[in-house]
Amino acid sequence: MIVYLVKRLAAAAAILLVVCALTFAIFYLAPDDPAQKACGKACTPERIEEIRGQLGLDRPVPEQFARYLEGIVAGRSYGGVQCPFPCLGFSFQTNVPVQELLVSRLPVSASIAVGAAALWLLTGVSAGVLAALTKGSWWDRAAMAAALGGISVPIYLTALVLQYVLVVVLGVLPYPRAVGLLEDPVVWLQSMLMPWVALAALYAGMYARLSRTEVIGALGQNFVRTARAKGLPEATVVRRHALRPALTPIVTVFGMDLGALLGGALITESVFGLPGVGKLAADAINSSDQPVIIGVTLFAAGFIVVANVVVDLLYAVLDPRIRLGAA
Amino acid sequence: MRPAPRATPPPETADPETVPVPEPARAVVPEGKDAADRGARGRSARARAFAGRFAGNRPALAGAVVIAVLVTMALAAPLVTALTGQSPYAFHPEAVDPAMGGLPRGGWGGISAEHPLGVEPGSGRDVLARVVWGARVSLLISLLATLLSTAIGTVLGLVAGFTGGWTDMAIGRLMDLLMSFPSLIFMIALMSVAPDGNRELMLVAVLGLFGWPYVGRIVRGQAMALAGREFVEAARVLGASRRQILFREILPNLRAPVMVVATLSIPGYIATEAGLSFLGVGVRPPTPSWGQMIASAVPWYAADPVYFLVPGLFLLAAVLAFNLVGDAL
Numbered sequence: 272m273i274v275y276l277v278k279r280l281a282a283a284a285a286i287l288l289v290v291c292a293l294t295f296a297i298f299y300l301a302p303d304d305p306a307q308k309a310c311g312k313a314c315t316p317e318r319i320e321e322i323r324g325q326l327g328l329d330r331p332v333p334e335q336f337a338r339y340l341e342g343i344v345a346g347r348s349y350g351g352v353q354c355p356f357p358c359l360g361f362s363f364q365t366n367v368p369v370q371e372l373l374v375s376r377l378p379v380s381a382s383i384a385v386g387a388a389a390l391w392l393l394t395g396v397s398a399g400v401l402a403a404l405t406k407g408s409w410w411d412r413a414a415m416a417a418a419l420g421g422i423s424v425p426i427y428l429t430a431l432v433l434q435y436v437l438v439v440v441l442g443v444l445p446y447p448r449a450v451g452l453l454e455d456p457v458v459w460l461q462s463m464l465m466p467w468v469a470l471a472a473l474y475a476g477m478y479a480r481l482s483r484t485e486v487i488g489a490l491g492q493n494f495v496r497t498a499r500a501k502g503l504p505e506a507t508v509v510r511r512h513a514l515r516p517a518l519t520p521i522v523t524v525f526g527m528d529l530g531a532l533l534g535g536a537l538i539t540e541s542v543f544g545l546p547g548v549g550k551l552a553a554d555a556i557n558s559s560d561q562p563v564i565i566g567v568t569l570f571a572a573g574f575i576v577v578a579n580v581v582v583d584l585l586y587a588v589l590d591p592r593i594r595l596g597a598a
Numbered sequence: 599m600r601p602a603p604r605a606t607p608p609p610e611t612a613d614p615e616t617v618p619v620p621e622p623a624r625a626v627v628p629e630g631k632d633a634a635d636r637g638a639r640g641r642s643a644r645a646r647a648f649a650g651r652f653a654g655n656r657p658a659l660a661g662a663v664v665i666a667v668l669v670t671m672a673l674a675a676p677l678v679t680a681l682t683g684q685s686p687y688a689f690h691p692e693a694v695d696p697a698m699g700g701l702p703r704g705g706w707g708g709i710s711a712e713h714p715l716g717v718e719p720g721s722g723r724d725v726l727a728r729v730v731w732g733a734r735v736s737l738l739i740s741l742l743a744t745l746l747s748t749a750i751g752t753v754l755g756l757v758a759g760f761t762g763g764w765t766d767m768a769i770g771r772l773m774d775l776l777m778s779f780p781s782l783i784f785m786i787a788l789m790s791v792a793p794d795g796n797r798e799l800m801l802v803a804v805l806g807l808f809g810w811p812y813v814g815r816i817v818r819g820q821a822m823a824l825a826g827r828e829f830v831e832a833a834r835v836l837g838a839s840r841r842q843i844l845f846r847e848i849l850p851n852l853r854a855p856v857m858v859v860a861t862l863s864i865p866g867y868i869a870t871e872a873g874l875s876f877l878g879v880g881v882r883p884p885t886p887s888w889g890q891m892i893a894s895a896v897p898w899y900a901a902d903p904v905y906f907l908v909p910g911l912f913l914l915a916a917v918l919a920f921n922l923v924g925d926a927l
């Protein structure tokens with residue numbers, strides 16, 4: 272188990288290293304010059320050269336990359352400005368270390384992700400399980416039609432329609448604002464409601480379809496037949512023998528989806544104007560703030576990779592048929 | 599978040615990873631006339647079974663009809679704009695009201711006999727013309743991306759699953775890596791530094807690059823299962839080369855699962871292309887694509903919802919139609 276965990280973490284670190292290298296490479300092949308960006312509009316060629324020297328941009332790319340990695344594990348300085356551990360770069364446009372930006376944006380993304388996840392898990396899985404148990408009924412067909420509709424509507428359409436109907440036409444909700452949960456719980460809830468519903472509509476459809484498939488599959492297994500043959504009540508058969516194996520793949524997908532969302536719901540945050548990690552990425556892309564883009568990519572990849580590891584471990588806990596030592 | 603709605607195959611058609619694999623379509627040994635006849639009959643039976651699955655499935659049939667209409671519309675885009683006499687690029691300042699900040703005259707997004715789907719606020723460009731030309735861009739990009747990702751995924755998955763060992767590990771790791779990328783952010787980053795050349799081709803390349811592992815994973819699993827089957831063994835004993843076994847024995851058996859994955863990936867690419875264009879890194883104006891039109895509708899959506907709904911509904915129809923058909927396969 273411990274050996275497996277160590278191996279898994281090493282693989283995760285390797286993936287992050289490659290993601291980091293690729294992101295880095297892309298931006299150093301890019302036409303934009305970060306020194307030019309840092310210097311601003313009124314800038315002399317001498318000043319640009321000076322900045323390039325300060326930032327180490329005149330060094331070979333591998334050396335710059337090594338210094339970037341060094342910054343992550345030990346912190347570094349950018350032309351005299353300290354960027355403490357774990358330094359993910361320095362945004363010259365805002366004069367803030369990238370990790371500070373990320374940390375300040377994370378609560379918004381986390382609020383969106385966790386709330387939406389709770390909503391879609393509850394609605395999607397229960398609708399899917401119910402559909403599987405009543406396979407062929409009108410409920411099954413209606414739920415599956417709704418699920419297909421849900422996964423087919425692009426998120427920005429859902430988001431904009433929600434905002435148009437609820438805010439512009441009906442006026443039952445205000446435009447979302449970035450308010451902390453503790454600052455003003457009511458406004459926080461009002462602001463989060465639309466992003467939650469928009470995201471949940473998309474994901475609940477996928478989860479309903481997935482859980483329906485899995486439950487139907489599990490109900491056809493031999494161990495379910497055995498349980499029924501033993502004379503167990505149907506409710507017990509479903510709860511203890513069918514749901515448990517059926518939920519394992521759902522946990523897997525859920526872990527990865529939640530991990531991905533914590534790294535920023537780019538489109539949702541942009542449409543609702545909520546300043547989360549995704550909005551940070553979108554804004555950085557619009558203003559070509561390369562250090563921020565690299566930082567967000569790495570940050571989001573980190574969440575995905577960690578979620579993968581967590582999911583693999585959970586798998587072993589949930590499914591008694593899986594033993595990790597052999598893997 | 600994920601780049602596109604992932605469609606989980608419905609239970610009736612079974613998971614693509616476990617689709618029952620038909621017997622080899624063709625053997626390496628030269629077939630007699632008898633065998634060829636049997637092959638032909640087998641194929642028509644399969645075609646009938648295929649049609650039968652559709653006939654009983656009204657939603658899938660509706661999806662197929664919608665796809666046919668959209669594709670015809672895209673192909674006939676020059677014809678449509680010739681008939682209405684509207685160019686997708688021509689400005690119509692007389693159709694918008696500068697006193698109202700450039701909102702289309704007459705309400706309802708400026709729908710009139712001349713502009714059946716209204717005009718773009720601000721510029722007054724004809725929405726119908728932009729939607730049909732946008733269909734071309736959106737559908738072409740997603741189809742090409744599907745072809746690209748399916749081709750790469752099939753070949754690499756086949757090689758990985760059949761060869762095993764070191765090759766399998768290398769390809770497997772590459773797929774793991776690509777799948778654990780925050781692909782949307784990365785696609786955006788890549789597109790944002792991409793040179794302003796052919797944005798459409800860039801989109802195809804980027805979508806294909808991040809899409810092929812999903813095909814490759816399934817093909818790899820199937821190829822591994824098939825590699826141990828008797829008919830492969832038989833072909834090997836008969837002296838078939840590796841290439842012959844891969845492409846003439848194993849590949850034909852993968853047609854069904856590959857078709858399903860490919861069909862289900864089209865709506866994903868349509869939505870992702872629209873998403874990237876929506877975020878401003880995909881197709882750039884004045885070239886119309888559905889996502890780009892929706893993006894340009896955002897500043898106006900409260901005052902002119904029609905302009906936002908028209909491309910939105912086309913996009914929704916396309917994604918839904920491909921999902922319906924993919925589900926039925």
